[in-house]
Amino acid sequence: MITMLLRVLGHECAGPVRRTVALMAATAIAEGLSYALLVPVLRALFGSEPGDAWPWLLGFGAAVAGFAALRYVADRSGFRAGTTLLHGMYYRLGDHLARLPIGWYRPGRIGEVSVLVSQGVLQAMSVIAHLLAPYISASVTPLVIVAVMLTFNWQLGLAALIAVPVVAVIQARTGRATTATDTERVARERAATGRVIEYLQAQPVLRAGGRTAERFELLDDSLADLQQASRRATFAALPGVLGLAVTVQAAFTSLLALGAYLAVGGDLGAAELLAVLVLAARCADPLLSLAELGGSLRAARAELVRLDEVLRTEPLPEPPEPRQPAGHGVEFDAVTFRHGDRTVADGVSLSVPDGQRLAVVGPSGAGKSTLLQLLARFYDVDAGAVRVGGVDVREMVAADLMARIAIVFQDVYLFDGTIEDNVRLGRPDATEAEVRDAAAAARLDEVVERLPGGWSAHVGEGGTLLSGGERQRVAIARALLKDAPIVLLDEVTSALDPVSEAAVHAGIERLMAGRTVVMVAHRMRTVRRADQVAFLDGGRIVEQGSHDELLRLGGRYAGYWDLTQVVQY
Incomplete structure (x- = not known):
């Protein structure tokens, strides 16, 4: 005993x-x-x-x-x-x-x-x-x-x-x-x-x-x-x-x-x-x-x-001799990842130069969100490598890796505290002016003004006292305050109404400016602004190129584009 x-x-x-x-x-x-x-x-x-x-x-x-x-x-x-x-x-x-x-x-x-x-x-x-x-x-x-x-x-x-x-x-x-x-x-x-x-x-x-x-x-x-x-x-x-x-x-x-x-x-x-x-x-x-x-x-x-x-239970191993990345470019090198008996990513190879944007699109269950999770090292790959600045993420200290990445998920979880408390999670030592600037850039200040209590308003457990669009604005303000050089976006506007989507989209554009971005998106408004697009299906890259190149190709992405236009219409 x-x-x-x-x-x-x-x-x-x-x-x-x-x-x-x-x-x-x-x-x-x-x-x-x-x-x-x-x-x-x-x-x-x-x-x-x-x-x-x-x-x-x-x-x-x-x-x-x-x-x-x-x-x-x-x-x-x-x-x-x-x-x-x-x-x-x-x-x-x-x-x-x-x-x-x-x-x-x-x-x-x-x-x-x-x-x-x-x-x-x-x-x-x-x-x-x-x-x-x-x-x-x-x-x-x-x-x-x-x-x-x-x-x-x-x-x-x-x-x-x-x-x-x-x-x-x-x-x-x-x-x-x-x-x-x-x-x-x-x-x-x-x-x-x-x-x-x-x-x-x-x-x-x-x-x-x-x-x-x-x-x-x-x-x-x-x-x-x-x-x-x-x-x-x-x-x-x-x-x-x-x-x-x-x-x-x-x-x-x-x-x-x-x-x-x-x-x-x-x-x-x-x-x-x-x-x-x-x-x-x-x-x-x-x-x-x-x-x-x-x-x-x-x-x-x-x-x-x-x-x-x-x-x-063994956590993800930390490297005995950590390495520092040279830049903020992102690379997936022949990445294979299995979840149980299912292969979620099968030999995926992608490269996102420093400061550019990659949009990953495809049907549900294709493994899009998994790529973001592998980049943030929520899991370790079974084969291949995920690199940031030329360094395998497994050779970086977890805290150093996460300091370089800001993530905005589709489902935002907020802790039971004030709006300011949740924004400050991005950088607890930020000044009041920095918090207010991040909130203004994310259009969160509009939410704060109409809430009883303003910045001291409680959001409830999980953020239940706020709408989906308001929670997204908090998450974007948090990411802006963190000021990380790499941004990961996971379908952040897929379930929002037009008004909320417009406000959130403005915040996202401010967040992506000058940063390396990997986004999973269904809304073509965001995809069109990407430097390159990868169409993923069954854990594999089916097509890759710019938005215009893939439309001219007339393949899977073009069909997907046409379908989204019909649905939006």
Whole structure:
């Protein structure tokens, strides 16, 4: 458990964790040893001179005070380590998730990651603050008390010692029996979380289609599966809980019977018998808590395993000796990329000189957006190379590559903050004048003027309080503020009304000026201004040339052009 915890946290956290564990173990030992003083105290109290018990009582009080001080220090250390590690774990997990390939975020990951970063991280990090101290106390203190019993009466100590392996076996078997059901319960919990998120996100579509009741039935089935899995997990743990309770009670009863037998035979005094029974009773409480603590630790360990799996997922590799590009030209050199069993890009070769514009057009599913993602290194190619300024993007540091690229997607995501906060994501250290200039160039100032609150207006989660055209203007202003030499545009005006499209198009023209541009577009207004056009179909370049050259060729692009003119008409 500790090994897994250290692997998840990182070796830099080994020192505080080991110190905390050592303090907790010392506290448990001190607690067990303090109870040893009960025997002389009771001997004196039941002897001919009860006043002789005072020194032992003072010693017992001092021992308890020492144990209390150790317990305070250990608990404080546990809480401080727990909160520090929790804070660090969130940062470590967030940094790692940001470096994972986009392909890792397959469908269903939203529910898994949301459970992991909320409930999972809290449960895993609670081990240090809440679970480790009572578990160590429940495991170590009874062993120390058994050792104390052996020193006072070997028969009773040996009888108590026999129960130790029985308790250990019950704990081990309970853990094995509940592992499968716990895994199933967690899987059902993740699936149910994903269904809830899906149900909430799909409300507009479901209500428009009149399918709300049916969709709720699917969510209800998922929650019912979770309930059944939780019930199975409870029943799987029940034999262990009952077995542990029966074992502890049987051991206590055996000690009582053996002690009575020894006392009747004259081999054990009444004071010693009472002391041993008090010690045995003190053993019973922590042992009985082992079942609950063991279940909580197994659940926490399962979350640690899942955290470990995520953290061990390899991000895109960084080059050991990074190279710096000489310019901002873009090149796709015989690029091949596969997504699962499907070849999305098949031997694509394109070159965009510094400061020129390339438009990529073609039918849906042709692999157009994938080229932009490969250029931004959301994925690594399976064959060939993608170069910026003559340097393979795999030979550049990710931060350096992204500093040279501004991206405007078709679906813009805005964070739940103000408009200014979302624009400043492009360059947080920009001055107020620079932010306002970028907004004016993107025609965002028109939006700001009519919104209550102006620049302080909140956009809502995902930007839901703004229209599609307004979100696009925020994204363009953000890209303008970033002032990157390479611009990637992914069908940014395909779903806008004419008024919004005109405003966004003006911002795009300002954004593209003097920069290397790779755009995916359906609107021919933008394509005609490109220096070259590539028609992509089935992951391959079918035709390539300028707009006029391809029209004269009368091939696939010319047919596509004619079709778009008919549709627009």
